[in-house]
Amino acid sequence: MTERPTPDLSILETRVYRGANVWSYDRAIHLVVDLGVLEKFPTNTVPGFTETLLQMLPGLREHSCSRGRRGGFVERLHEGTWLGHVAEHCALALQQVVGHDVRRGKTRMVKGRPGVYNVVYGYIDEQVGLAAGRLAVRLVNHLVEADPEFDWDTSLEEFIRRAQRTAFGPSTQAILDEAVSRDIPWIRLNQYSLVQLGQGVHAKRIRATMTSATSAIAVDIASDKDLTTTLLGAAGLPVPKQESVRTVEQCVRAAQRIGYPVVVKPLDGNHGRGVCLDLQDEAEVREAYEVARAESRRGVLIVESLITGKDYRCLIIDGKVAAIAERVPASVTGDGTSSVEQLVDDANADPRRGVGHEKVLTRIKVDAAAVELVREQGFEMSDVPPAGTMVKLALTGNMSTGGISIDRTFEAHPENVEIAEEAARMVGLDIAGIDFICPDITEPVRETGGAICEVNAAPGFRMHTHPTIGEPQFIAKPVVDMLFPPGAQSRIPIVAVTGTNGKTTTSRMISHIFKGMGRKVGMTSTDGVVIDERLLIRSDASGPRSARMVLQNPRVDFAVFEVARGGILREGLGYERNDVAVVLNVQPDHLGLRGIDTVEQLADVKAVLVEAVPRDGHAVLNADDPLVRDMRRRCSGQVVWISMEEPGSEVRDMIDAHCRRGGKALVLNSSERGEMIVVKHGPREMQLAWTHLLPATFNGRARMNVQNVLAAAAAAFAAGAPLHDIRQGLRTFSTNYYLSPGRLNEVEVNGVNVIVDYCHNAPGMRALGDFVDRVGDSMAGSHELARPSRIGVIATAGDRRDQDMRELGEIAAQHFDVVIVREDAQLRGRERGDVSALVTEGVRSAMAEGSRCKQVEVVLDEIEAVRHAMSRANRGDLVVICVDKHGEVMTELENWSPHAQAGSGVSADAPAADPDYVPSEA
Template sequence: MDRPVPTGPAAPDLTILESRVYRGGNIWSYDPSIHLVVDLGVLEAYPTDTLPGFTDRLVELLPRLENHTCSKGVKGGFIERMRTGTWLGHVAEHVALQLQQEAGHDQRRGKTRGVKGRPGVYNVIYGYSDEGVGLAAGQLAVRLVNHLVQEDPELDFAAELELFLTRAERTAFGPSTSAILEEAVSRDIPYIRLNSGSLVQLGQGVHQQRIRATMTSKTGALAVDIAGDKDMTTRLLASAGLPVPKQETVRSADGAAAAARRIGFPVVVKPLDGNHGRGVCLNLTDEQEVRDAFVVAEGESRRGYVIVESLVVGRDYRCLIVGGRMQAIAERVPAHVLGDGVHTVRELVETTNADPRRGVGHEKVLTKIKVDAAAEALVLEQGFGMDDVPPADTMVKLALTGNMSTGGISIDRTFDAHPDNVEIAEEAARVIGLDVAGIDFICPDIASPVRETGGAICEVNAAPGFRMHTHPTVGEPQYIAKPVVDLLFPPGAPSRVPIVAVTGTNGKTTTSRMIAHIMKGLGRQVGMTSTDGIVIDERLVVKADASGPRSARMVLQNPRVDFAVMEVARGGILREGLGYDRNDVAVVTNVAPDHLGMRGINTLEQLADVKAVVVEAVPRDGFAVLNADDALVRRMRRRCSGSVVWFSLAEPGSTVRDFVEDHCRRGGRAVVLDRTERGDMIVIRHGRRSMQLAWTHLLPSTFGGTALFNVANAMAAAGAAFASGAGLHEIRQGLRTFTTSYYLSPGRMNQINVHNVDVIVDYCHNAPGMRVLGEFLERYAAMKAGQHDLGKISRIGVVSTAGDRREEDMHELGAVAAEHFDVVVVREDERLRGRERGFTAEHVAAGVRSRMGEEGVRCRQVEVVLDETAAVRHVMARANPGDIVVLSVDQHAAVMAELESMTKQAQPGTHTQDSVGDPDLDPGALVEEAREAGDSAARDVDSPAPTA
């Protein structure tokens, strides 16, 4: 059907509604990406084929867009898409990619998808190398699209592009760092940028090495200090019998003149601790020149010392030594221009600087020639002014030193050097003690022995630049990053620590702790992230909700960690993606309704897609440990590049169990539950092998086998540990010694006895979690009643959920709680998450009331005590010996401290001075006690409390 052709938009209003930076795998891509949510506004009605001249103007500004293949798969495919008609969100994606390519970032991945239910709103996703540059590219792309639709007089695209490129140069890695990182990536060595400069961590955890430009973790600080002291360097080299010039260190112009007389003219004056050739004055032939040069050199010296040394005549060579071996040699030619008999010196400099390879500082392979007073004076010494026209082929120098940073060029001489000269350079690096060293030779020809032809070592440089070797102006590039990475990671040396990622709606924290506990038993130094914080080798180092990507990176940066267990939450994946590129094992416990209606996730299927990101991050030699009992989790097997390990509570003969058994018959792995007269046995299956692991009732975390959700968690942990190489005995021992004590599992099924009241503290905060907790409570209460003659046991529950949940989820939580507790007390979290105080509690309480009176529903009373500590005191005051109290907590540390303090107080009912009486008999006393605790919102609701 033909589309009507609009007359044109009144005003372009393409805007960015939201921007996110994914620093790892995410729901859109396996790689780091920028995500823009854009609104086309009126431009939704104007695809590119309805905008006359739009495509041509865009290609004129960014001609390399013709290289974009887009979905056509051929060069020019994107241009064809624009001519036949595509929406402007798609155009912004390609422009953002091309802008990054203009800055030297080779990015080609991108996609644009409409937001469901929001016409004209699109998700624009594209790759990035530097997140600051990537975000700036997206912003400039949107401005440019609007400008091309209707000219914006305030937008000068050429100027904006120049500002964008300048910013990219400032934040980009330099050539030396980039060369090392490219080599590391080619070997599958991960890296983490540690600052905005060139400090980078290669590898993970205990295997990490660091570099700053070309200085490495193995570079000795003392060697760097020696190399920075040119006088000390010369003394050490001379004592080793290596050729060096005569020199003296001075602190005054008079001292410099006197030293020059003793050494003999011509001389060189340079700062003792300078670099990049700054402050170096050559070929000084009288005392006045020396005095003038002293002022220049002193200005570049950090400590005020200046060196006067004999002038060594010859060509300038830089020998790069890595690990004691010569790797590359470059001849450095000072900044100069060649006359053509037509243009002035100034014009020749401008033409030379127009070379796209030249930039500012070290950002590009060559540096622009700087015309300053010193350069003009040098040109004048050669008989020319800046506005004179030198004869054809006449070389006019604009700097005396051959440093690349002053605009010089390099010629590769790696294979021209005489073996004696190579040996001298290698010996110099060993004498100073540098693992990576730049040896500056001045000699007539590097191909002839300097001991015979004359010449000397002028400097030994720590952290030498690589660009003269990797990007020589003349000659073949040398791949010198390889020996540097070999030095840090010898062939066969590991660079990664095993990563186990655990996600799911419920149970992921406990499963993570179980895995960490098992691996700790194997002697591993485990780093773990969870909703409670970051734990390094069983020590809590950061107390916060640490289930996001930043916490994962903190673990991988810790030099003690040799095994990582990451609890991965939905929010972190949606906000920033994963904090790493891949995980060796992914565990998915379940997918249940929670967090729906947030960040565009409205259905269980969408939530499952988010959780599946950790499965997609499994490599071919990795494993995904999946819950076969959950249909949404079962579907994730299709997204796994590695092998699948199933775990299942299903009984033999069921459809799910048959599915798992079929998987094992084909050589797969699984963890299943075999039910016998003696109890339930966890069994690990691998192909035809069947290995009994442990009786569930002997695992402390399962409360005698009654907590089936912890049985499932233990099976998931066993599958992950088995996939990680743990032996059967180590897994068994780990599960047998893992308890739900507050020390090992804070806030997760912690049990404490307070004056014969059985108190269970758990984090349960959603309806699916409450349902399995209630099922456990039924079995546990039955077991307890069978063990003790306590008569009727009352169950009292304190429940709550986060304020950012949907109202129907709050209501459902209360409805489920009503099925399992005689009394439900509703509280609220400290953080209300955008709700008014009392809103969340009222909706949960309404869910409880909706079920009260139904057949099979236990609850006969619901109360609201908003403050958490007050709610704890509230229920403990009304509980009788033998009762079961379940506390769904937010601040578990404060709750456990309160319970511990209660154990030291007098028994309820002894009527000490501080006794509050029995709220079962006096409901008014309960309200008064809650008010005294600071919560005036406490109130008794509905029917009076039943007598327990």
């Protein structure tokens, strides 16, 4: 029996990248999809698939795909392409239907998993992008085999409505488009219209057309129409006569005092709701009172004299008129054959009209007030007005009630412009909408009898950016000019640090250098988020969410991000670009997780930081690591090399050639006096510091910290720090617990030398072991009677591969006399005892081959392992504790009595042994 296609396309996994990632330079959605049996059926083998798809999504005809020309994707469909690729293009086309201009996408097979594909495509709104992916998959399955429960038109309409609910309004979108055109970054702060423009100390906020500079008092004044009219009148500006009332009787009496015709409206209304115009007698006033009262939040109404004329909106931005629009109330014009109701339906069928502010025009709403207004003009909704007769359906010209706008920006009389600008200044609004009623805006209102009837805070931009008649005005430009004047900065410098080992220490060094320069540094690391030396969050904060937290903080003027592999794979970088990227090393760690199985794939992940460097940025790369060295090809900016190799080596020859071309590098030059860090920039060489004089290097013995110093100095140099500030920062940075908790902290407990470090993988243990050997050798020379013992407390995370855990044990056995194996509190999918068994297996394997270690013990609990190690140590011994919870470990060390028994190394009040302690066979 011949196999036939069945709707098997399914989504296995969904990821949202909110910044640069391994797939794209910009944010993207990543779907892992399984084609099932459809892997055997490309599009040209499914009858009618392509034709029906193009009918449903005609926008696909514009897709170029890999052909690079219009219609390229249609060619691929006819030739035969796989349905995961089709889902990618459908997701893009669906977003384009709702006005999102996204074109980036790619589909690649998951290595080693036939029929499973990575589908990656761009997005503007996260929720819309995810919904587009889900609907695309459902559509593809429906075209393979019709689903009776799937209605395309209904599903598409629901998708469009969802997109409209989450989309920015026309005003906000106009400002964002202008900001993007100026390379000003933005962050959406909620699901509505609250947006941050800029980063850190340069950040400004907008909500629709209100800005962080908008005065709350001015908004309150504009919301109080009575107070607004009083202030404007006191300034000599033309305003109508008015009174505020609370009861219907007060309303009637006020109308009599002012003189008919009058207007009744809510004191705190907006969008023209509850406004009743041209009231001619007491009966109409009483009726209008109920209408206006229903729209008032505080129960206070305004009665004012009726000013006749056309309705104009003057938009004032930063004290200057930016645009003027004539607002025409919702109306229809008779054609001699259609009823009023039919004419309204025809008007609402205009694709430019939508619900609320979702489109450039709002649908005309036929309510009781509209029906009554039509009746007052001598028609019923079912009547056919004569051709050319205009029938009003609203008295006010608000766009939100279905009105249209005509641009009059360059027609207004200069005196009217001056009056509008003065009104905005009197109220105190940075962005204001001044409503004029006058016969003609081209004539002075003081002569024609016009007046200002209202001042609006947060005025809508739609009538100016998308006028029904006339040229659109680019009013977002003066708004952005006001928030970010020419030459003003919107970004803060970002230094991002990655690598298998050394990220946290290097990030802390860079932060310390710039902190000494007076900068307000925001730093993220595996220990938490630090803002200007204050720890705000204590957790692993090396991911994109923590980075966004720093960029939102208004105190930060310099950012240092530790970027881990997991965050890049999970969500991308979380920001657009980094001015300086630092890559320390790429070594086998975390392999076998999230599709990263080789060290070369891990290097591709780390290289995302290098790809996020702009043309005027820098990438600090470790030339001694071949995988890092290869990343230079991915950098759009300048490369700054660091190296610990000796002059004359192949790496140093490459660096010298790089500097002869004007490049930058930091290297070590050895002499009889020690190692000197040298800054090379073109033909110049500048001495920075002796390594043995920098506290973090332990007299040059901590080679991993020598490398970290080189990287930190290179990053600071690339970011513009003067050499004397870099030198001072490095000289004052030490690995004490207060500056670098959990990273090579040295303490003395009862004569025992204790090193506390976060070492947790085999490459890190190799570097730590080298340090232990150097320190241990120096200690051995100071003890004549006996060689000091080296005791190591080691562990690793449960999500490492079995061979990585064994390798950790093998390396530790080369450097310690006694190895105590513990486990982390979080086992990461392992059973208790599994990790320690594998590490112990590695130690014993090395012991069998004659390693330094003579005894291995298992104490699963971290604190109990520390207690056991300290109880074994004698004065002069070296204890190295690889920690998980460094704070708890340091507290435990502080609790040990300073009056330990001489020679025994056991505290007089040492705790009892751990019940999980398992002595090993020597």
